[in-house]
Amino acid sequence: MAADSSEVWQKGRIVEAREVARDIRRIVIEPDIPVRAAPGTHVDVAVVVNGERDVRSYSIVETDDGGTRLALSVFRTPTSRGGSVFMHALAEGDVIELTQPMQNFPLRIGAARYVILAGGIGVTAVLGMARALARLGADYRFVVAGRSRDAMAYLDELVAEHGDRIEVHIDAEGTPLDVRTLVGSIDHDTELYMCGPIRLMDAVRRAWQDFGLDLPNLRYETFGNSGWFEPEEFIVRIPRLGLETVVPEGRSMLEALEDAGADMMFDCRKGECGLCEVEVLDLSGAIDHRDVFYSERQQHESAKMCCCVSRVTTTKSAPHPGSGRAIVSIEVS
Ligand code: FES
Incomplete structure (x- = not known):
């Protein structure tokens, strides 16, 4: 629901x-x-x-x-x-x-300084913020990162619009974003708004903590669909309900469980709110955590996972003997 x-x-x-x-x-x-x-x-x-x-x-x-x-x-x-x-x-x-x-991603007006950070298609979520800050005459930097120029939407128009306030990083042109350099240049009066792949946001979140910056000043929007590993088909079981189903590459674990008739809790479906949390009882494989809800320590423990975005993978460990796939047994609340 x-x-x-x-x-x-x-x-x-x-x-x-x-x-x-x-x-x-x-x-x-x-x-x-x-x-x-x-x-x-x-x-x-x-x-x-x-x-x-x-x-x-x-x-x-x-x-x-x-x-x-x-x-x-x-x-x-x-x-x-x-x-x-x-x-x-x-x-x-x-x-x-x-x-x-x-x-669910409001721009707070009145900060001393802003950094607006976009990775890939994430630019769509923050482009309006940079535009609003420009209109207000605010002190902002607009940092845009992507793999290659042809895959970056609105790039020319943004460069023309934001002039020396925009910084463009393109992997294919040898100018990738160095997250620690970016975060290391931010002071306590700066708010950072970001949207992009989970790897980028995770790196920023960790650097933010390492540099001792205030967590409320870090705000983000996720897509909840890019992980650490390529998605693969896996099996999920809920022993209490005698339920077992396959999670195909193109479906989330939450969707597969709903398809199988399980009554699931959720809200954002983007790995942000934690409402879809499930308890991991047994695991043959490894969890590809794709949420921004858990801390690094919680993700490492892998006792729980956000089933709307996170998956199970054989990439870091052997598949379950006989099935060739990763298997996770869970309990839902
Ligand atoms: S529904 Fe919000 S984290 Fe899964």
């Missing part, structure tokens, strides 16, 4: 759908109920995956002043669970169901 009761669903018509970087499509929607979206907001969109209705969250890149048009940008992941495939197939004139803008 979802804990968020604030969502208001409506219909929206696609008025623009085009590629803005490799595997990234910009989708502009005219919603039935126009609302201006604040920086950091997202919408939930009803998608159809394997013939069934499902829901995905997408950051709002921008709206016009009246909120009559809102733009999303959707990355088609190689390991898509189906949502981004659905979104990439949308064309002008199509009608979709979506919520009004929802906020």
Whole structure:
């Protein structure tokens, strides 16, 4: 059951759908109920995956002043669970169901200094923040990192817009982001807002703690879909219920358990809130923790996992004899 009761669903018509970087499509929607979206907001969109209705969250890149048009940008992941495939197939004139803008990543106005950090498609969640800070005349740095230029959405326009406030790091051009250098240059009066792959956010979180910076000044939005290892099929068991099911590469453990009839708790489905936590009873394999909910110590102990994003892998240990797959036995609350 979802804990968020604030969502208001409506219909929206696609008025623009085009590629803005490799595997990234910009989708502009005219919603039935126009609302201006604040920086950091997202919408939930009803998608159809394997013939069934499902829901995905997408950051709002921008709206016009009246909120009559809102733009999303959707990355088609190689390991898509189906949502981004659905979104990439949308064309002008199509009608979709979506919520009004929802906020769980607000920009706090009034900090002495800001760092806005985007990794890859994460730029879509923070681009509006950098824009708002520029408008306010705030003291900010906008740090944008990606693997290659052709895979970085809106890069030219952001460079033109933010001038010497933007710092661009591109792996393929030999200018990767050094997280410790970045975090080491931040003082106690600076707030950092970030969105990007879990590896980047994890590195920032650890460096933030190592440098003794105040944790409330570190704010982030996750996608909850990129892990330390490639996703692989594994088996999950709930002994108390006599339940065993396969978690395919393209589905989360939470989804597979729901499909198998288990009554699961969840909220964010992004590895942030911890509501989907399950207790690990037995493990043949290793846990690929993809959440930002647990501390490093808790992740290392692997006594619990956030089943909406985290997976089980054979990468760091041998598969279960006879099955060739990792197996995890859990208890749900
Ligand atoms: S539902 Fe929020 S961490 Fe899994």
